[in-house]
Amino acid sequence: MTLQIGRIDYLNIWHVFHLLAKTCPEGPDFHYVPDHPSELNRALAKGELDISPSSSFEYLLHAENYVLLPGASICARKEVQSVLFLSPVPLEELPGWLAHNPGPVCLTGASATSTALLKVLWSQKWKLPEPHWMTVEPGHGLSTGRPFLEIGNLALRHFVDPPAGYHVVDLATEWANWTGLPFVFAVWIVRRALSAAAREQLARLRLQINAITADLDSHFETLSRLPELPAWLTSPDLFRYWRAMSYGLGPDEQASLALFGERCTKQGLLPGMPGLRWFDA
Ligand SMILES: C=C(O[C@@H]1C=C(C(=O)O)C=C[C@H]1O)C(=O)O
Numbered sequence: 474m475t476l477q478i479g480r481i482d483y484l485n486i487w488h489v490f491h492l493l494a495k496t497c498p499e500g501p502d503f504h505y506v507p508d509h510p511s512e513l514n515r516a517l518a519k520g521e522l523d524i525s526p527s528s529s530f531e532y533l534l535h536a537e538n539y540v541l542l543p544g545a546s547i548c549a550r551k552e553v554q555s556v557l558f559l560s561p562v563p564l565e566e567l568p569g570w571l572a573h574n575p576g577p578v579c580l581t582g583a584s585a586t587s588t589a590l591l592k593v594l595w596s597q598k599w600k601l602p603e604p605h606w607m608t609v610e611p612g613h614g615l616s617t618g619r620p621f622l623e624i625g626n627l628a629l630r631h632f633v634d635p636p637a638g639y640h641v642v643d644l645a646t647e648w649a650n651w652t653g654l655p656f657v658f659a660v661w662i663v664r665r666a667l668s669a670a671a672r673e674q675l676a677r678l679r680l681q682i683n684a685i686t687a688d689l690d691s692h693f694e695t696l697s698r699l700p701e702l703p704a705w706l707t708s709p710d711l712f713r714y715w716r717a718m719s720y721g722l723g724p725d726e727q728a729s730l731a732l733f734g735e736r737c738t739k740q741g742l743l744p745g746m747p748g749l750r751w752f753d754a
Pocket residue numbers: 481483485510511527528529547553555556583584585586587588624625626658659
């Protein structure tokens with residue numbers, strides 16, 4: 474049987490999949506499906522994927538359909554650089570700006586977790602009046618002239634080369650300053666009803682994922698020289714980006730996920746915080 478594996482098409486986990494392909498290559502045992510998180514969430518929900526790193530919010534929303542791969546995530550401790558709110562004025566001036574420039578605040582159609590995080594920060598931390606939210610195609614935020622959320626490589630480009638006149642707010646920094654915790658953007662979500670054969674493949678994959686993420690730094694130098702990487706990011710910028718991320722799911726990350734679940738519940742985005750259930754080979 475072929476395990477169907479989702480692959481987030483972003484630099485934040487590009488190196489993990491690059492290394493994974495050496496020990497679990499594309500072929501009869503493993504098939505990789507690249508896309509942005511919202512599309513991977515949809516495919517997971519439909520049962521088209523057996524496992525994928527994908528939005529932590531998707532797990533919280535549909536936990537009854539899933540289990541989590543132990544010890545694996547995409548987190549940011551103090552900054553993320555690739556989940557950004559871009560505003561034409563500083564946050565404290567936004568209510569006045571929105572009153573003079575009526576219209577929506579734009580969200581990206583690529584995200585589930587970061588849109589929920591922005592909504593939570595907006596009302597519960599920044600205490601701004603509820604705006605009209607509008608979802609736009611990934612990469613279209615800047616052309617709207619409105620305040621907007623961008624994620625992934627498109628956001629990272631704005632981080633290294635900020636658009637003129639915009640104030641850039643890093644949502645992981647906002648979360649860390651508010652809660653003292655890292656933020657869990659993605660978890661590895663496993664479909665519940667897996668066959669025995671699929672579970673065996675997944676146990677193999679899990680060992681590799683945990684081994685790779687435990688020793689990522691040692692590969693940075695070699696990885697950063699690969700021609701597939703984009704020309705708009707220098708090696709020092711790429712190292713700084715990768716070092717900002719962490720890939721475990723220990724006590725701090727689980728506490729953060731639970732707090733995020735509570736905050737989303739308070740915001741009316743979730744019916745409640747579900748229990749965390751784990752894949753057990
Ligand atoms: C750190 C990031 O987080 C991503 C954001 C996600 C979301 O908002 O749903 C899902 C997966 C993560 O890869 C990023 O976009 O770079």
